[in-house]
Amino acid sequence: MSLSKSPLVDIHTHVYPPSxxxxxxSRTSIPYIRTFPPSTSHRLVILPAEDTESTSRGxxxxxxxxxxxxxxxxxxxxxxxxxxxxxxxxxxxxxxxxDAAEAARSINDEVDAECAKFPGRLFAFGTLPLSxxxxxxxxxxxxxxxxxxxxxxxxxxxxxxxxxxxxxLLPIFQALQDAKLPIFLHPHYGLPSSVWxxxxxxxxxxxxxxxxxxxxxxxxxxxxxxxxxxxKVPELQMILAHSGGTLPFLAGRIESCIEHxxxxxxxxxxxxGRKTVWDVLKTNIYLDAVVYSEVGLRAAxxxxxxxxxxxxxxxxxxxxxxxxxxKWASVETNYQAIAGALGDGSESAEGALGGNAVRVLNxxx
Amino acid sequence: MSLSKSPLVDIHTHVYPPSxxxxxxSRTSIPYIRTFPPSTSHRLVILPAEDTESTSRGxxxxxxxxxxxxxxxxxxxxxxxxxxxxxxxxxxxxxxxxDAAEAARSINDEVDAECAKFPGRLFAFGTLPLSxxxxxxxxxxxxxxxxxxxxxxxxxxxxxxxxxxxxxLLPIFQALQDAKLPIFLHPHYGLPSSVWxxxxxxxxxxxxxxxxxxxxxxxxxxxxxxxxxxxKVPELQMILAHSGGTLPFLAGRIESCIEHxxxxxxxxxxxxGRKTVWDVLKTNIYLDAVVYSEVGLRAAxxxxxxxxxxxxxxxxxxxxxxxxxxKWASVETNYQAIAGALGDGSESAEGALGGNAVRVLNxxx
Numbered sequence: 001m002s003l004s005k006s007p008l009v010d011i012h013t014h015v016y017p018p019s020x021x022x023x024x025x026s027r028t029s030i031p032y033i034r035t036f037p038p039s040t041s042h043r044l045v046i047l048p049a050e051d052t053e054s055t056s057r058g059x060x061x062x063x064x065x066x067x068x069x070x071x072x073x074x075x076x077x078x079x080x081x082x083x084x085x086x087x088x089x090x091x092x093x094x095x096x097x098x099d100a101a102e103a104a105r106s107i108n109d110e111v112d113a114e115c116a117k118f119p120g121r122l123f124a125f126g127t128l129p130l131s132x133x134x135x136x137x138x139x140x141x142x143x144x145x146x147x148x149x150x151x152x153x154x155x156x157x158x159x160x161x162x163x164x165x166x167x168x169l170l171p172i173f174q175a176l177q178d179a180k181l182p183i184f185l186h187p188h189y190g191l192p193s194s195v196w197x198x199x200x201x202x203x204x205x206x207x208x209x210x211x212x213x214x215x216x217x218x219x220x221x222x223x224x225x226x227x228x229x230x231x232k233v234p235e236l237q238m239i240l241a242h243s244g245g246t247l248p249f250l251a252g253r254i255e256s257c258i259e260h261x262x263x264x265x266x267x268x269x270x271x272x273g274r275k276t277v278w279d280v281l282k283t284n285i286y287l288d289a290v291v292y293s294e295v296g297l298r299a300a301x302x303x304x305x306x307x308x309x310x311x312x313x314x315x316x317x318x319x320x321x322x323x324x325x326x327k328w329a330s331v332e333t334n335y336q337a338i339a340g341a342l343g344d345g346s347e348s349a350e351g352a353l354g355g356n357a358v359r360v361l362n363x364x365x
Numbered sequence: 366m367s368l369s370k371s372p373l374v375d376i377h378t379h380v381y382p383p384s385x386x387x388x389x390x391s392r393t394s395i396p397y398i399r400t401f402p403p404s405t406s407h408r409l410v411i412l413p414a415e416d417t418e419s420t421s422r423g424x425x426x427x428x429x430x431x432x433x434x435x436x437x438x439x440x441x442x443x444x445x446x447x448x449x450x451x452x453x454x455x456x457x458x459x460x461x462x463x464d465a466a467e468a469a470r471s472i473n474d475e476v477d478a479e480c481a482k483f484p485g486r487l488f489a490f491g492t493l494p495l496s497x498x499x500x501x502x503x504x505x506x507x508x509x510x511x512x513x514x515x516x517x518x519x520x521x522x523x524x525x526x527x528x529x530x531x532x533x534l535l536p537i538f539q540a541l542q543d544a545k546l547p548i549f550l551h552p553h554y555g556l557p558s559s560v561w562x563x564x565x566x567x568x569x570x571x572x573x574x575x576x577x578x579x580x581x582x583x584x585x586x587x588x589x590x591x592x593x594x595x596x597k598v599p600e601l602q603m604i605l606a607h608s609g610g611t612l613p614f615l616a617g618r619i620e621s622c623i624e625h626x627x628x629x630x631x632x633x634x635x636x637x638g639r640k641t642v643w644d645v646l647k648t649n650i651y652l653d654a655v656v657y658s659e660v661g662l663r664a665a666x667x668x669x670x671x672x673x674x675x676x677x678x679x680x681x682x683x684x685x686x687x688x689x690x691x692k693w694a695s696v697e698t699n700y701q702a703i704a705g706a707l708g709d710g711s712e713s714a715e716g717a718l719g720g721n722a723v724r725v726l727n728x729x730x
Contacts, residue, residue, distance in 0.1 A: 059627075191556060191557075192560065194557060195556060196588070197530060197588055199588070199592065202591070205628070206591060206626055207584070207587065211587060214611075215580050219560055222571075222572065222575070223562055223572070248660055249608075249664055250611060252698070252702075253575050253607065253658075254571070255657065256575075256657040256698060257571045257574045257683075259686075259694070260684075260685075260694075261569035263569030265686050292618045292620065292621040293620075294667070295613055295616065295664050295667045295668050296613075296614045296617050298663065298667065299614055299660050299661065302660045302663065320625075321625060321630050329621075329625075330625060337617075
C-alpha cells in the first residue's frame with residue numbers, strides 16, 4: 001500500500017513518429033503532408049473536410065507531431081507523469097497490403113524505442129497491419145506482446161474494411177483477448193459529408209471533429225454489440241476514445257430499441273445469454289475522460305463505473321489558438337471535469353487521473 | 366397557488382389522423398401504407414431501412430396510429446392527464462408543393478378538432494406546409510396561432526430541403542418566435558445507410574432508430590448553432606426530441622471544437638456576442654425526457670436545467686412485444702428515470718412530469 005497520490009497518466013496522446021512522417025510526405029492523397037505554395041510550411045491533411053482549397057487547409061505540422069522530446073515537454077508543462085502514446089489516425093489503414101507487415105514492425109519498434117528513452121514515463125499502444133491479412137496481423141500481435149513498453153493496440157473503426165462487426169475480425173479479437181492487449185478504439189472516418197450540409201465549410205472543422213468523430217465511435221461499438229462480439233469474445237477489453245463517443249448517453253435508447261425489436265425477437269436474439277449494453281459498458285469497456293464537460297463525464301462515470309475512467313489529452317491536437325507556453329485549455333477542461341465530477345483529491349478522482357490506467361494497463365517498468 | 370400535484374403531461378406522442386392515413390394509402394413509395402401479400406394486414410413503411418423484403422417489412426398499422434380514442438385509452442392506462450399530440454414523421458415534407466397549403470390546413474384543423482373532443486386533455490403541435498414556400502408557410506403559422514388547441518409546431522431536420530441552418534428559414538423562425546410557437550424538433554431521416562454496414566439487416570431496426578434518430582437531431586441543432594440562428598432569432602424556443610439526441614453529452618466537445626477552430630477565429634466568429642452551446646441549451650432549448658435511462662436523463666437535466674425537461678412517451682411507437690394490456694415498458698423506463706434522477710415526488714420531478722410543460726406550453730383551456 002502506498003500513501004503517495006497516484007501518478008497523472010495520459011492514455012490519449014498521439015505521435016507521428018519520424019518514419020510515419022516520411023511515409024506521409026511520399027503521398028499525394030489523404031493522408032499526406034505537403035506544402036501549399038506560396039506558403040513554404042508543411043501541412044498535414046488527414047480528413048477529407050480539411051482537404052479543401054483554403055488558407056486553413058490541413059494543419060501546420062511541427063515537432064509537436066513527431067518529436068518525443070516535445071511530448072515530454074508537454075507532459076512536464078501539465079504535470080503528466082506517464083503517457084501511453086499511440087500512432088495518430090489514420091494509422092496504417094491505407095498501406096499497400098504488401099508493405100503492411102514491414103510498416104507495422106518498423107513503426108511499432110520505433111515507438112517502443114522512443115518509450116525506452118524515458119523509462120517509466122512512456123508506454124504505448126501498438127498499431128496493427130490491418131491491410132496485411134489475418135496471418136500478418138496475428139504475427140504482429142504476438143510480436144507486440146513481446147515489446148517492453150506496449151500495453152495494447154490502437155484501432156480505427158473500419159477493421160478489415162467492413163467495420164468492427166465483421167465476423168472475419170473475431171479471430172483477431174480472440175488473439176488480442178488471449179494476449180491481454182486492450183484495444184484503444186479511436187475514430188477517424190467520421191460520417192459521409194452529405195450530413196453536414198451545404199454550409200459545412202463555413203464552420204471550419206467543427207462538424208467532422210465535434211460530431212463526426214464521436215458519432216463514428218458510437219456506431220462502431222453498437223454494431224459490435226449487435227453482432228454479439230462481446231458474447232463471443234467475452235473478455236475483450238476496449239478503451240473508447242472521447243468517453244465512448246455518445247455511448248453512455250445513448251445506452252438506454254439502444255437497449256430499449258433492442259428489447260422492442262420484433263426482428264431480433266423473432267430470430268431468438270433476445271433473452272438468455274445476451275449481454276445488455278450496460279453489461280458491456282461495465283465489463284468490457286473503459287472510457288477516456290476526453291469529453292470536455294462535467295455533464296458528459298458524469299454520464300460516462302455512471303455508465304461504466306468510476307474505476308473504468310482514464311484521463312487523456314488528445315495531444316498534440318487542440319492546442320491553444322494564438323497563445324504559446326502555459327497549460328492548454330483543452331487539457332485543463334478535461335482535468336477540471338474530473339475534479340468536478342468526482343471531487344477534488346478524492347480516491348475516485350485519483351483513479352480517473354491515473355490509478356485506473358496504472359492498474360488496467362500495468363504501467364510499471 | 367394549488368396544493369395538488371402537477372398533472373402528468375406527455376409532450377411526445379404522435380398521431381396519424383385519418384386524412385393522413387388516406388394520403389399514405391394512396392402512395393407507392395416511402396412513406397406509404399399497403400398490404401404485402403400473402404398477408405392481408407396493412408403495414409406502414411416510413412423509413413428506408415424498413416422497406417426491405419422481409420417478414421418484418423414496415424410495421425402493422427392499427428387504430429393505435431389513427432384513433433384518438435385509442436390515444437385516450439393509452440393515456441388512461443398510464444395515468445397521463447394531458448397529451449400534446451403531434452403528426453408523426455415524416456409529416457408533410459414529401460407533399461407536392463401545389464397541395465401543401467391545403468394538406469396542412471386540413472390536417473391541422475382535423476387535429477385541432479380531435480383535441481376539442483376531450484377539452485383540457487389534448488393539445489397539439491401543428492404541422493407546417495414546408496414544401497409550399499415561404500408565403501404559404503407564413504400563412505399557416507398565423508392560422509395555427511388562432512387554433513384553440515395548438516401550442517407549437519413539429520418540425521423535421523430538412524427544413525426547406527437544405528437543413529435547419531438554411532438562411533431562407535430565418536423569416537420562418539422569426540415568425541414562430543413572434544407567434545410564441547415553440548418548435549418540437551423531431552428526427553426522421555437518420556443517417557446515410559452506408560454507416561450501418563453490410564450486416565445492418567441482421568440487427569432489425571435498431572441502428573436507424575437507436576442511433577440514426579438521435580444523431581440526426583444532434584447534427585441539425587449543431588448546424589443551427591454554428592449558423593448563428595440563436596443569435597439572429599434570440600427568443601426562438603425549441604423542444605428537442607429524445608433529450609436532444611446526444612447534445613447534452615457532446616455540448617462540451619462541440620464548444621471546445623468551436624473555441625479551438627482556426628477558421629472560425631480568423632473569420633471573427635469567436636468572442637463577443639456569441640452564444641455558447643451551453644447558453645443555447647439553457648435559454649432556447651427544452652428537452653423531452655425520452656432517453657430511457659437515468660444516466661442520459663441526468664445529463665439532460667444538468668445541460669439544460671431541471672425546469673426545462675418534459676416527460677414524453679413516443680406513443681404509439683415501441684409497444685410491448687407480444688403482451689397486451691398493462692403499462693408499456695418503454696413508458697415506464699422513462700417515467701422511472703425521472704423519479705430516479707430528480708427524486709420521487711420532488712418538486713423538480715413534478716415539473717419534469719408535467720409542471721414544466723403546463724407552464725411553457727400554457728396547457729389550459
